[in-house]
Amino acid sequence: MMNCYHWLRGISRKSLWLAIFLCSTTLSLAADNSTRRLTILTSFPPKFYVPFVEKFESAHPDFHFCSE
Amino acid sequence: MCLLSKNLNLPILISISVLNKKTTAAIDEILRGNQRNFGIFWSSSVDAFDVLKSAHTLRYLQPQRDAQVVSIKNISLDDPDGYFYGFALSGVGWMWNSHYLKREELPVPENWDALLDPVYYGHLAMSTPSRSGTTHLIVESFLQSMGWKEGWSKLLLLSGNLATVTARSFSVPEGVGSGRFGIGLVIDFLAQSRNRSGIEFRYGHPVFPVPAGIAGLKGGENPAAAELFLDFVLSLDGQKLLLLPGINRLPVSRTLHSDHALKASGLLSLTEQNGLQPYNVQLSRKRYQLVNQLFDRMITFRLRERRHLWKRMIDLEKRFGRKDPAIATLRTAVIKQLGAVPVSYVQSQNPSLHEMIKTVSTEASLNKAQRKLFKEWDIFVSRKFSRVKDLLDQAERSFSTEKRR
CATH class of the missing domain: 3.40.190.10 (Periplasmic binding protein-like II)
Incomplete structure (x- = not known):
């Protein structure tokens, strides 16, 4: 019974560490994901900047224009 | 987006x-x-x-x-x-509504100086440099082409003709387009974005x-x-x-x-x-806040008084003729007072002055030194207005007496 307890406790620790590792990796990926955000500060009106953003999107297929 | x-x-x-x-x-x-x-x-x-x-x-x-x-x-x-x-x-200048000018029988202004002409009283509009970056360019254009003292003098006299100082730069082309006022001081693209018949634009000279x-x-x-x-x-x-x-x-x-x-x-x-x-641009950057604050203290916050005094001068000219020697003398004296600026060119180059007002944002957030400085400017302007009022009172009394004789 005691051996089983130690085994379970060991497993739990390993699981715990695994969970912490996976969690931190996920969080780090999420953080990396959020850093892929570019915000542009401009006083130009939409009439001015929307054509630029749309053309930029068509020139760079990786990017997609969307509404927040 | x-x-x-x-x-x-x-x-x-x-x-x-x-x-x-x-x-x-x-x-x-x-x-x-x-x-x-x-x-x-x-x-x-x-x-x-x-x-x-x-x-x-x-x-x-x-x-x-x-x-x-x-x-x-x-x-x-x-x-x-x-x-x-x-x-x-881009460059700055003025836009106008041709239909408006025709209706009011006003000529198209040929240059910056023409905008000071009393015929344009109540027909002009511009924004303020503290709220519009493009208006800051307009104000600096005056100061850099004419010099500190002369440039401010022209701006101050021109402000007597303003119908309003708009809070946003694009309110100027909107107002000109709708016929609310006839002429607006703007940057070229704000005027040119209004592809409407009768809306035209001219660059000031020299253009920056x-x-x-x-x-x-x-x-x-x-x-x-x-x-x-x-x-x-x-x-x-x-x-x-x-x-x-x-x-x-x-x-x-x-x-x-x-x-x-x-x-x-x-x-x-x-x-x-x-x-x-x-x-x-280096000169403009150094005095950026100074120019913004001076414009608001001398023009934006005092527009009603300026317009009132300038209107009294215009009325006297209309009644007794611009060529009358006494009116011409009065006009010179009034212009001298209304066109005075509380900060000299030498003072305007003082880095400690720039530092003192570098962080001005709202009236409530002013520190003690800023309050003191702005109060001095306000008193300076008030004294000039008071002097102009005395000159106009005196002229109106003496002209009325002469007329009765």
Whole structure:
């Protein structure tokens, strides 16, 4: 019974560490994901900047224009 | 709005936050530490770029332009140190509504000085440099072409003709377009974006061609994407977008300047006629807040009084004739008082004065030294107004007595 307890406790620790590792990796990926955000500060009106953003999107297929 | 990248199935969000506020609010936000992590600053105000550069908030970048830039004598379109880049050219002047001028039987103003003519009393509008970066360019154009004292004097006298000082620069073309006022002091693209019949624009002389710019900001979340977007705006593809009817801006690409439509641009004609003067952005940056504060203290906050006194002078001229020697003497005295500025040119160059008012944002946030300084300016203006009132009272009394005789 005691051996089983130690085994379970060991497993739990390993699981715990695994969970912490996976969690931190996920969080780090999420953080990396959020850093892929570019915000542009401009006083130009939409009439001015929307054509630029749309053309930029068509020139760079990786990017997609969307509404927040 | 945002852009998403499909690359590696990891979305790249590029949100475009639009600042529908004054340029100075954008500057304040960046100077406070760019807490919203903006990656790009994109604006018409060359002054704003220089202010941000001097505060070390801009990134050094070396964009790859695929189009050669037009060369204008003594005028640098890009920051020589590589912190911001020009993508469009602009100049300031005045726009007018031809239908309005015809209805009011007013001539088209030929130059800046003409706007001081009493015939335009109540027919002009402009914004304030503290709320509009492009209006700051207009005010600096006066100061840099005529000098500190003369430039302020002209602005102060012109303000007597203003119907209003608008809170936003685009309210000026809106008001001219709707016929609320006849003439508006604006930057070229605000006038040219109104493709309506009867709306016209003229550059002031000399014209100060200023580049609208783009720069990378320190503290942005995605520097690589910022560089990509900046490269695109400066590319030939980006430059061509400036010619769209809704945008209507003058590109800096030499390739596009061979286009016939662009050759007709008033700004380019002036380039060829040597009618240009380089805009001193360093000078403008040093006194940026000083000019903004002086304009508001002398004009924006005192407009009603200025208009009232100027109207009394105009009425006297109408009643007794502008050529009357006594009226001419009175006019000279009134102009001297109304055109006086509480800060001399020498004082305007004092770095400690610039430092003292560097962080003025709201009236409630003024510190003790700022309150004291502004109170001195207010007293100076009040004394000048009081002197003008005395002169006008005296003239009205003596002219009335003479008339009775």
